[in-house]
Amino acid sequence: MDFHIKYITPDIKLSTYDDKLFKTETVFEFHMLVWFISGETKIIQADRSYHFTSGDIFLIPRNQLATIINYPKDGRPHKAVVMHLTTERLKEFYSHIDTEQTIIRKDPEIFSFSNHPLLESCLASLIPYFEMTQPFPENIASLKIMESISILREINPDIDRVLADFEEPGKINLVDFMEKNYMFNMPLERFGYLTGRSLSTFNRDFRKTYQETPQRWLTQKRLELAFYHLTEKNKKPSDIFMEVGFEDLSHFSYAFKKQYGYAPSMIR
Structure with a gap:
């Protein structure tokens, strides 16, 4: 498999591959914000499935089982910017925000923000940084992640119930x-x-x-x-x-x- 990953920081990466498909079944430790530059992805969960292609932006909540199948398309590689919204950063962000009344726990779905100009411009601004040879400043990386969280909340206020929920899985049936x-x-x-x-x-x-x-x-x-x-x-x-x-x-x-x-x- 011709697979490449470039990192700005451990939480911001650009993934590219040219093989026929890449399939994984996983549970993500952190929420993942993904912007597709090219290619397509099918995400299969227990009760629903999603299909994303070039230009789509979506958020995969943490601790959700999913089968993910990625494909190149139209002669272009599967290429995406991926940002991890870690629990540590989210706790820092929400420490100044009262969300007690907004968190209603239920199985979170994948959020789609296809071609949204605010999110797309934020994530597209990261592309030049992947060519840097010197270490990327952590304070600037943190600002970009915080900017993304702010935009997500502006687009969909209901997203607080997912991003601001820091509970770990409890014993269930x-x-x-x-x-x-x-x-x-x-x-x-x-x-x-x-x-x-x-x-x-x-x-x-x-x-x-x-x-x-x-x-x-x-x-x-x-x-x-x-x-x-x-x-x-x-x-x-x-x-x-x-x-x-x-x-x-x-x-x-x-x-x-x-x-x-x-x-x-x-x-x-």
Whole structure:
């Protein structure tokens, strides 16, 4: 993969790659503000999906499971400016603002600010800095991040309920969470963290609830979802193996044949 990252600071970067696609399943530790220069991205969550392309600007909230698939497009690389809105910086920003009445906790969605002139000009102003050879001044980087937060609040006052919420995941219902998010191919440690459990507690609670190991249960659920897409939605194996939580097509085909007795390609 031809993949390049340039940093102004650890929290501001320019990513570029030219391969066919790049796919990852992750939970971001910090909120991420992204401006697409070229290429396209598909973001898949448990109950919705998003498609972004050149010129789009969006905010991915922290601690949200998502499958992210990035593509070059129209002969141009996938290229984006990414800014991390860390908890430390947000606490500093909100220390002077009263938001007690605005924070209503619910599952945050991805916020889209496509082609907004305020945000686009703010993020576009960063481009020349990526060519600097000397260290970028931290105080200026901080000002640019604070500027972005101010613009986000000006565009959408409701965003305070996400940016000003500094709580970590608490212990939640295991069945509700796993039935909603099993298709994300994440380490068990991350499943545990997002359900408010240590890895050992997660494994213990899972076995008690399902009378099965997490790994076996996850594989079974992902294959059942794949079978549904292949038979009911008439999709091709190459179109769905990543979306149901498998790393590559060959592993998916092997697991599917072992479960159902025939290759997924035979369904069509």
